[in-house]
Amino acid sequence: MKLSVESLSFRYIGKKEAALTDINLEATGGELLFLVGGNGSGKTTLLSCIAGLMPDIIEGEISGQILLNGDKLGGSNKSPLLGFVLQEAEVYLFPRVEEEISFPLQNSGFSPAEIEKRVQEIADVFDIADLLGREMNTLSGGERQIVTIVTALIKDPPILLLDEPFEQLDPDAADNLLKLLQTIADKGKIIIIAVRSFDYVSSYGNRLIILRNGKIIASDSALATHKQSSLVPECLHSIALSASHRLKRENSTVTTGNRDVVCTRDLCYKYIQGGGIQDINLQLTPGETLAIMGPNGAGKTTLLKHFIGLLKAQKGMVIVMGQDAAKVPVPVLAQNIGILFQNPDDQIFNERIDKEIIWSLKTKRHCSWEKATAECQPIIENLGLKKIQKLHPHSVSRSYRQLIALATVLSSQPSLLILDEPCKSLDATHTSQLMSNLLSQSCGINPSIIMVTHDPYLTWAYSDRVALLVNGRLLAIGTPEEILCNQELTTQARLSKHPFVKFLQNRGQA
Amino acid sequence: MKKTFILTLIPVAIVINIVGGMLAGALKLPIFLDSIGTMLSAVLLGPWLGALTGLLSNVFQGLLTDPVSIPFGLVNAVIGIVVGFLAKSRGFTDYVTPLLAGLILAILAPIIGAPIAVYLFGGVTGGGIDILYAMFMHQDMGIFTSAFLARIPANLLDKLLSAYLIMFIVRKLPPTMQGYGVKLS
Amino acid sequence: MKIALHTGAKFAAMCLALIAVVFTVELWQMVFWIVLCFLLAYLAGVFGDLIKRLLPFIYIVLLMLLIHSLVNPQNLTYWWYFGLEGLEYATRIGMRLIGIVLLANLMLLTTSSHELINYIGRLHPDLGIIFGLMLSGLPVMRNQMQTTLDVQAARGLDYHDRLLGRIAAYIAVIVPVIIQSINRAYYMAQLLYLRGYTGQRKVLEERWNGLDWLLFFSSSLLLSIAIYWRFAHC
Numbered sequence: 001m002k003l004s005v006e007s008l009s010f011r012y013i014g015k016k017e018a019a020l021t022d023i024n025l026e027a028t029g030g031e032l033l034f035l036v037g038g039n040g041s042g043k044t045t046l047l048s049c050i051a052g053l054m055p056d057i058i059e060g061e062i063s064g065q066i067l068l069n070g071d072k073l074g075g076s077n078k079s080p081l082l083g084f085v086l087q088e089a090e091v092y093l094f095p096r097v098e099e100e101i102s103f104p105l106q107n108s109g110f111s112p113a114e115i116e117k118r119v120q121e122i123a124d125v126f127d128i129a130d131l132l133g134r135e136m137n138t139l140s141g142g143e144r145q146i147v148t149i150v151t152a153l154i155k156d157p158p159i160l161l162l163d164e165p166f167e168q169l170d171p172d173a174a175d176n177l178l179k180l181l182q183t184i185a186d187k188g189k190i191i192i193i194a195v196r197s198f199d200y201v202s203s204y205g206n207r208l209i210i211l212r213n214g215k216i217i218a219s220d221s222a223l224a225t226h227k228q229s230s231l232v233p234e235c236l237h238s239i240a241l242s243a244s245h246r247l248k249r250e251n252s253t254v255t256t257g258n259r260d261v262v263c264t265r266d267l268c269y270k271y272i273q274g275g276g277i278q279d280i281n282l283q284l285t286p287g288e289t290l291a292i293m294g295p296n297g298a299g300k301t302t303l304l305k306h307f308i309g310l311l312k313a314q315k316g317m318v319i320v321m322g323q324d325a326a327k328v329p330v331p332v333l334a335q336n337i338g339i340l341f342q343n344p345d346d347q348i349f350n351e352r353i354d355k356e357i358i359w360s361l362k363t364k365r366h367c368s369w370e371k372a373t374a375e376c377q378p379i380i381e382n383l384g385l386k387k388i389q390k391l392h393p394h395s396v397s398r399s400y401r402q403l404i405a406l407a408t409v410l411s412s413q414p415s416l417l418i419l420d421e422p423c424k425s426l427d428a429t430h431t432s433q434l435m436s437n438l439l440s441q442s443c444g445i446n447p448s449i450i451m452v453t454h455d456p457y458l459t460w461a462y463s464d465r466v467a468l469l470v471n472g473r474l475l476a477i478g479t480p481e482e483i484l485c486n487q488e489l490t491t492q493a494r495l496s497k498h499p500f501v502k503f504l505q506n507r508g509q510a
Numbered sequence: 511m512k513k514t515f516i517l518t519l520i521p522v523a524i525v526i527n528i529v530g531g532m533l534a535g536a537l538k539l540p541i542f543l544d545s546i547g548t549m550l551s552a553v554l555l556g557p558w559l560g561a562l563t564g565l566l567s568n569v570f571q572g573l574l575t576d577p578v579s580i581p582f583g584l585v586n587a588v589i590g591i592v593v594g595f596l597a598k599s600r601g602f603t604d605y606v607t608p609l610l611a612g613l614i615l616a617i618l619a620p621i622i623g624a625p626i627a628v629y630l631f632g633g634v635t636g637g638g639i640d641i642l643y644a645m646f647m648h649q650d651m652g653i654f655t656s657a658f659l660a661r662i663p664a665n666l667l668d669k670l671l672s673a674y675l676i677m678f679i680v681r682k683l684p685p686t687m688q689g690y691g692v693k694l695s
Numbered sequence: 696m697k698i699a700l701h702t703g704a705k706f707a708a709m710c711l712a713l714i715a716v717v718f719t720v721e722l723w724q725m726v727f728w729i730v731l732c733f734l735l736a737y738l739a740g741v742f743g744d745l746i747k748r749l750l751p752f753i754y755i756v757l758l759m760l761l762i763h764s765l766v767n768p769q770n771l772t773y774w775w776y777f778g779l780e781g782l783e784y785a786t787r788i789g790m791r792l793i794g795i796v797l798l799a800n801l802m803l804l805t806t807s808s809h810e811l812i813n814y815i816g817r818l819h820p821d822l823g824i825i826f827g828l829m830l831s832g833l834p835v836m837r838n839q840m841q842t843t844l845d846v847q848a849a850r851g852l853d854y855h856d857r858l859l860g861r862i863a864a865y866i867a868v869i870v871p872v873i874i875q876s877i878n879r880a881y882y883m884a885q886l887l888y889l890r891g892y893t894g895q896r897k898v899l900e901e902r903w904n905g906l907d908w909l910l911f912f913s914s915s916l917l918l919s920i921a922i923y924w925r926f927a928h929c
Contacts, residue, residue, distance in 0.1 A: 014686075048885075057514060057888045084889050091882040093824075093890070095831040096809060107891040137834040151890070308849050330848040339849045345878075346839075347846045349870035351682045364851035394684035394874065408850065513894070517821055518883040521828035522876045525836045533840060533869060537854055537861045550873065570826050573811060577799035578752070578792070630795070632759040632788040636751075640762060647766040675866065682870050687877050 001029035001069060001158055003050075003190050008064035010049055015060075019045040020214040023064070027192065027207075029158070032185040034201045035194040037211035038234030038427035039399045043194035044087060046211065047161045050192070051084040068158065083152030087163040087194075089145050097139070098132045101151050108155065118154065126150050126180075141168035141296050145177070159190045166200065167425060170295045170454055171498035178204045196427040198237035199499050210235070234429040238457035238500035241428060259322065261286055261416055261448040262307060266316035269302055277302050277472040280316070284416075289449040291459040291480070294469035295494040300452045303469065304420055307450065309333045321416065335364055338414035338447075342421035344398070344405035353396070353404055354380060354389035360408035379411050383437055399430040406434060410441050419451040423458060435462055456484055456500045468493045516555060523551035524567040541668045548586055549593045549676045553602050554689035557594025564590040578630060585623045589615060589669075593676070597690040608677045612670030619669065620661035624654060633657035639664055702806055702814035704907035708914035709802040715914075715921035716794040724924055725790035731917075732797035741804040748800045749793065756789035817901065820894055828883060836876055843871045 008023040020042050027033050037043045048054060052073055054062045066073045073081065094100045098119065105115045123129040128146055131139065139147065145168055152160060162181070166174040178200060185191045195201065201208050210218040210232055218231055262284040270276040277299040284290050292300050305311040306318045312326040319325070321336060341347065350356040354373075357380060362372040380389055383403055393401055402422070409417065417438075423431040435458075453459060459466055459480055466483040468475040476489050483489055485508045490496040496505075526547030534543035548567060552560025568583030592614050593602075600607050627633055633653055634640055639660050646656035680691035716728050736745040763781035764770070770778025806814075808830055816823020847867050848854065854864055903911075 051889060053885055053888060057512060057885055059512075082889075086882055086885065088879075088882045090835070091879055091886065093831060093883060093886055094812070094827045099809065099812070099827070103892075104890040107893070135834075136831060137838075155891075305845070310845050310848065329853075331851045331853045334849050334851040337849075339846075341846050341849075345875055346842050346871055347850065349682055349867050349874075360850050392684050394686075412851075512884065514884040514887045514892070515881065517824055518828060518880040518887065519877070521825045521832055522836075522880040522883075524825075524829050525832045526873060526876060528833060529836050529840050529872060530869060532837070533865060533872075536844070537865055537868075539861060539865060540858070543865075546869070566822075566825060570829055573803060573826075574808075574830075576748075577803060578796055630788075630792055631755055632763055632785050634755055634759040634762055636755045636758055640758065644762050644766045647762075647768055650768045652768060671862075675862070678866055679870055679873060682866070683874065683877075687874065 001188065001190065002067075003027045003159060004067045005046075005050065006065050006067065008046075008049060008066065009062070010045055010054060011061045012045075013059040013061075018214055019060075020049065023214075023216055025209060025216065025219065027190045029188040029190055030185055031190055031206050032182055032204060033190070033192045033206065034208040035192055035211060036196070036198060036201060036208055036232070036235050037194070038196055038232065039425075039430055040213075040397055041196075041211040041234075042214035043196075043211055044163055045214070047084065047163050047192065047194055050159070051082050051161055053084075081157055081159070083149075083155075083157040083160040085145075085148050085152050085160070085162040085165055087167070089141070089148055089165070089168050092136050092144070092148070095135055095137075097128075097134050097136060097147055100136060100147060101132070101154055104151065104155050122150055122154055142170075142173045145169065153184070157189075159192070160184065162191070162193045164194060164196065164425070166195070168296075170494045171456070171501070172494035172496065173296070174200065175497035195235075196425075197235050198240075202237070203499060234427040236428045238455075239503045241432075241457060242460060242500070259286075260284060260319070261288075261321060262450070263319045264306070264316065265319075267303075267306060267313050267318055268315035269306065269311055269313060271302075275299065275302075275472065277469070280474050282467055282474060282477060284448050284450060286448055287446050288465065289451065289463045291463035291466045292450065292452045292469055293454070293456075293459060293466060293483075293493060293495065294475075298469045298493075299472040300469055301420065302472075304339075304418055304450070304452060307416075307418055308337055308339055331364075335412070336414055337416045337418060338409035338412060339418045340402075340406055340409050340420065340422050342424045344401040347405060347408075348393045348401060351392055352390055353385060353393050356393055356404055357385075357407045357411055361411045364412045376407075376411050379407050379441065382441055383407050383410075399426050399434075402426060402430075402434060403437070406438060410438070413445045415445060415447050417447045417449045419449065419453075421453055422451065423453070423455065431458070456495060456498050456504075460484060460500070460504070516559060519555065520551065520559070520563050520566065523547035523563045524570060526550060527567050528571065541671050543668075543672055543675065545586055545589050545672060546676060546679075548590045549672065550679070552590040552592075552594035553597045553676065553680055553691045554687070555594075556598060556690060557591045560590030560594040561587040562590070564588070581626045581630065582623060584626070585619050588618055588622055592618065593673070594690075602677055602680050602691040603688075605677075608670070608673035611673040612666065615669040615673070616662060616666035619665050620658050624657040624661055627661075628653055628657050633660075699904075699906075700805075700910060701901050701903055701907050702810045703817070703901045704903055704910050705802050705806065706814065708910045709798055711911075711914040711918045712798050713795065715918040716791060716798065718918075718921045718925050719791075719794075720787070721924065722786065722790065724921070725787075725794060728794050729790070729797060732794070732801055736797070736801055736804075739801070739805050741801070744804050745797065745800055748804075749796055752792060752796050756785075756792060759785045759789055820892075824887070824892065832876070832879070835879070836872060839872050839875055840868065843868050 004026045005023055008020060009018055010020040011018045023046060035043050035046065048058055049062065050066055054060055092100055093103060102115045102119050105118060123132055126146060128150060131143060131147060145165060165177060169177060181191055182204060208220060209216055212232060260283040264280050264282055267280040268278050275297060280303060294300055302311065306313060306325060307320055309325045309328060309330045317324060320333065325333060348356055350359055358372045358376050361376055362369055380386055385407060388396055393404055423434060426434060451463060463480055465477060466480050467477045468483060468489060470492055475492060476483060484501055484504050487496065487505055490501050495501050524547055527544055530546035531542055531544035534541060548560060548564040551563035564586030565583040568586050569580050572580035593611055596607050596611050633643055643656050643660035646659050680688055719725055719728065736742045760782060763785035764777040767778055767781025767784060769780045772779045812823055812827045815826045852864055852867055854861065
């Protein structure tokens with residue numbers, strides 16, 4: 001079996017520049033192929049083209065051809081042959097898992113008995129038989145990812161495409177998924193995985209293709225990763241990144257007062273449906289950066305919500321800057337705290353970038369629009385948003401929207417910054433840009449920072465201490481070296497299989 | 511617009527109807543705001559698909575919780591038609607169009623809603639409107655006239671506010687999502 | 696014992712019974728329908744749920760009785776303050792309302808959402824898709840709304856402000872929700888294509904069994920009785 005893409009170009013409707021230019025690639029059965037590229041490199045566009053979404057579903061101008069065993073894909077042959085797992089793994093069609101998985105079979109006119117048989121079979125293969133009767137919205141991120149992949153595979157397609165499949169997963173789950181994909185590939189399928197970092201590429205995959213600005217700039221065997229990575233700084237491997245810089249704030253150890261910025265005492269919060277946090281005791285000293293790591297569902301977000309009063313402690317206490325967080329209204333507490341959430345689209349609602357930033361300051365300070373406008377000018381300029389400030393936030397890329405969200409956070413000069421997965425879906429260049437902006441802009445006020453992340457590199461490079469949260473309990477707290485180099489702790493926190501953690505631990509032993 | 515996208519946009523608009531109403535309740539606003547999605551669908555997809563959205567919204571919500579509300583889908587459909595035609599002819603970002611939409615709907619919605627309400631509920635709603643309804647009937651106005659007149663003030667407030675809210679929402683949407691909302695000059 | 700009735704049969708029977716209820720004018724006949732509904736609900740094991748759904752309508756019916764007996768313009772004969780003509784009018788409409796509520800909810804309470812999706816899809820594939828997507832989208836967008844409420848509160852937005860402030864807050868929350876859900880619609884359209892939906896789904900015939908036919912014929916019989924009651928004594 002052979003997939004070949006020949007001089008493929010694509011331009012989105014209403015856009016001047018092409019998203020893809022003259023793409024040529026070939027893949028044969030049994031291959032696990034990585035498509036590596038930064039934000040906006042054209043990975044998703046290329047996968048969507050191969051999947052046949054253009055121009056029927058996504059409008060634009062397409063040229064060139066995509067052949068499977070010499071036959072043209074798409075075109076007159078309407079039924080799609082491929083499995084495609086979208087980057088937006090939280091998007092699904094039906095309420096129940098079983099309905100979701102059987103839908104492609106219903107569309108091909110299988111009989112109910114046959115559908116049931118097929119669904120049972122594939123559920124046994126992927127060990128998800130117990131999920132079939134569940135509701136989609138009760139699944140964890142990892143479970144939903146598997147269901148999506150099973151749905152893509154139910155009609156036994158020769159090719160499986162996955163767009164950023166590791167984004168929702170903790171490092172160990174990502175590693176498990178890669179092993180699974182490898183076994184699927186070994187059965188003779190073509191698997192193409194789009195990623196934005198070299199992190200997993202070196203240990204898996206037969207081949208990689210590097211995309212930048214819609215063009216293939218290199219194509220090689222995966223083993224040559226480190227050589228390739230210098231070509232594409234936006235996709236640098238964490239190991240390579242860690243060699244180049246470690247960007248902690250210089251004055252981060254300076255303590256301006258003895259009082260803790262955040263202090264929790266025996267904090268408990270349980271959800272009725274299970275899960276939550278228990279007996280959390282931690283302190284954050286002024287000027288410190290604390291990273292919180294742990295598997296999906298360990299209670300990281302639950303813990304964060306207590307710092308801003310969105311959840312009230314059921315037992316124990318949370319003191320934030322001398323105030324009991326459970327007793328102060330959220331908007332009042334928010335005046336000295338800035339939170340950067342993982343998805344900027346959850347909050348952006350103004351029709352202009354500058355308005356969004358000014359609104360934030362005005363709302364926090366209850367000052368006049370003019371005063372807020374004047375105060376926001378420096379931050380807009382410093383973050384490089386001046387040129388685009390009159391545009392609609394949704395007409396710029398998502399990494400810019402994350403920068404806008406950062407600007408709204410920094411505009412009020414908070415003394416406590418809370419970052420929830422700040423660099424999710426950002427490539428290495430955008431990550432370091434965001435983090436260095438954050439650190440340089442906030443230097444004057446030197447805020448304390450709490451950062452939730454899955455990314456061990458981010459923790460290693462930017463934090464003073466790491467707290468590990470597992471099953472709602474605080475497992476350990478210490479310097480990044482103490483935590484990340486400890487094999488037992490990282491195994492429990494489902495971090496041990498991350499390439500960067502492996503590297504740190506190997507280096508420690510050597 | 512592509513058919514599959516229309517097919518996924520209609521259920522989303524129905525859910526916006528529900529969520530919009532829930533949010534109005536959560537913020538303790540004095541209006542229902544339960545046809546935001548229908549209006550939005552009409553602005554994006556035009557009057558007929560807007561009407562379909564409104565109708566299906568009541569039918570499907572009715573199947574889930576309260577089947578008796580299904581006949582009022584006709585009112586919701588008319589909201590879609592009126593907003594859709596207005597958006598198609600004048601856009602939906604100026605200050606006049608929501609005024610027109612609000613005024614037209616304040617009359618049209620009760621014209622269709624009142625007979626259904628009289629047939630099913632004897633004109634009674636279980637809310638504050640009933641006082642007005644009783645007063646009109648006490649003046650010997652006839653059941654239908656009373657039910658119609660009693661509904662106008664609340665509808666005027668609700669539809670005017672909803673229409674202006676939709677205008678502000680359409681203004682804030684990304685250009686690619688504004689549909690007929692922006693008049694091309 | 697579990698009785699498996701097909702959704703189509705139940706729906707047809709419900710429609711026939713609804714027509715029967717609408718045709719009925721005599722009060723004792725109405726009572727007969729209502730008792731029958733309760734009996735069926737009891738047999739189907741949904742009696743409690745049915746009562747729960749009925750309660751808000753009981754309140755409306757009581758209000759209706761009060762308003763129409765006091766101020767119905769047709770009131771001529773009075774017993775104390777209450778007009779008998781209005782009382783009769785309200786009783787008739789009230790009974791009919793209760794009948795409709797009972798029948799419709801009886802059908803829905805004995806049908807799972809999964810069966811409903813399938814049945815609606817059989818009427819027209821696109822309708823089934825719309826209903827299914829709505830069911831799956833509702834919890835997602837409710838979560839989205841909660842997330843945005845939280846996020847904007849963390850940015851200092853106050854939901855206990857004056858009325859104008861709350862209306863502004865409504866916009867600040869609903870706009871991100873709308874934008875995200877339109878984006879979601881865009882990706883769902885891609886999924887529909889990727890999963891081979893063309894709108895020409897093969898319609899699977901519903902094979903009625905003996906019970907289905909029994910239900911259908913007994914409801915036809917009830918409708919004939921209702922028509923006989925209505926027209927035989929005129």
